[in-house]
Amino acid sequence: MNYAFSHNVQQVNLTCWFGNITCFPDDDIGFSLSLSNSQTIKHLTFSRCCYYDHIALTSTSKLSSLTTLHLDHITLYDGFFSNCPNLENLTLNCCRMLGSNAFKISHPRLCNLTVNQGQGHLVSNTLDVVAPQLKNLTITEFGGSYRISAPELASLLFRGFAPFMFSTDALNLLEKAQLSLYSLNGLDSPDAPSVISLLQKLHNVEDFSLSVEIVELLNSAVELISHQASPFANLKSLKILPRINCGWKHQHVQVIMSTEVKSYLLDSSPEATLTEVPSEHCCDLIAARALIFKKAENNHA
Template identity: 45%
Template sequence: MGLTYKNSITTPPTWDMLALTTLNLFYVIMYADNTDGSAGLFSNCANLKNLTLNFCSMGSGRFNICHPRLSNLTLIDSQQYGDVDVVAPQLKNITITNWRGIHLVSTPNLASLQCEGRSFPLQVSAELLHLEMVDICVLHPGDSRKDAHEIVCLLQKLHCVKFLTLNPEIIKVLCLYVELISHQSSPFANLKSLKIHPKIYPDYVTLTEQTQAEVTMSTEVKNYFLDGSPDASFKMVSHEDIRAMQKTKLAQSLITELQALLEQDKASIETKMVKMHEEKTDIDGCWKYLSVQIEKGKEKTSDIISKLKEIKDIITELPASNQATIQPSFSTLCMEADIVMNKITDCTKRQCDENLRRVNVCFHELATTLQTPS
């Protein structure tokens, strides 16, 4: 059973919904009625496993999310600083997006942590011994010693992680205050993969216009992450890599879109050619119809060529390795486009021939009539 609320609601002191397993709340102001640290609003939903708070805010004080069976928690775009304490012994996955003031008090079985925001949103008191995957992106973590210290404290709490992804801005702060970690041994004994990955923007044009400087990881910072797990893989993705990735994805999307349109065009042309000889139209109507079809064929051909040029321009800007990946699909697309444009031309020629045939029939009938003896 699942519920979604999009308006303000007032819950009774006991909110018993025993069958509820999934709850999504949108634009709800949540007032803490559990200042004594008791179970909280969701504790009476005994079987709740999935909880999402979208654009919610805390009315006053700290708010407890305390539940013995909660497995998945998603917090998205708090309308203000939403101070939330999380006590959830069965929690497996938590996703935090643009929500400050999250405190993981007790989440001993947490396996996946994804966190994104403009500033550092997270405090951890819990022991996270089963942590598999962590992906943290903080666009503006701050560049003071205090900010760097907060980052180091959080990383120490994530020491059991196996797959760790951070954005370059975090690495930049650590490099500025490398003395905070230079005398520490690496806490990451279970690490299998470390990836430094910039924020992926949905619009490659916007990304192309950006001029972000690439971040270089110092030896001390790299050792801090990898010395405890020397066999772990390491990849530092540049903004140029992201731009190439986005452009490749865009080109592939445009290829798929044009392929679908070409298939529709082929089917449409074949239907027209079948019906061409079945239509009974006077000569004037035939020529008017042909004129319309010629104009449509011109527009369709121009549209196909325009789309092919757009895709080619994107591919030309890609690195050689990305070009090699997408070139076979583009070559196949060009051949399919050539077939369709030839079919458009052939259809137009056949229509012209059909019109001439009908004109000849008309002339023949007229001539036959004039030759008939009176």
């Protein structure tokens, strides 16, 4: 590391492997990363090989030049991101905050944020984001509550458990949104109020994609929407995505959208197109998203 920094390296990919040790999710490995001389580094990827444990990143050095950060299975202390004043792109995979069930991300210059908690890694139950310049937000496999303050948000991709609570400022600039929601036992009527509340917060969206599970949930809860006006006045395109967990069988599920649901989604935008994505593309969609994220990281490299 010292050699890299002394030669003004701008990109560092660091993977830690401590040998054949037995690790448990609650046993963080303390790791102090010496970055005191890293004033030229712009892109940092830091990951832990072992799937089931984390590294506690304890360095408090200021990373003044860092613009892109990718962390994988890392435990951070509250306030870590304040040491990266020029951070614009942040990807967090199976990370958590030291001593807290909430994951807090507050940064004035952050533009692109991806948070993936991973199935089987439900180590946080609240995601708290304050990012006044955030343009693109991706949340996958994160279960719990969400507090999002991102007034400049233009794109939202949300894939995972139906949120218990989703609180956000007005998203007046939102252009594109994709929601793919599920629960352990399938979406059911108790999930309907929180899902409908989330839909209403996305009322300015133009390009909207919903998983078939959401349509089925709305079909079962028409009494909650039948007397409400459609909130989507700017909608240009509505896509119905196939079921998330296909089991690689690609079984076709016919989307039977009730009149009430169709009115709720489309009445305020009668010119919007409605498209059902074929079920054989369900796994392709997941792979495509992974490819898009990878390309985005490479573009920032």
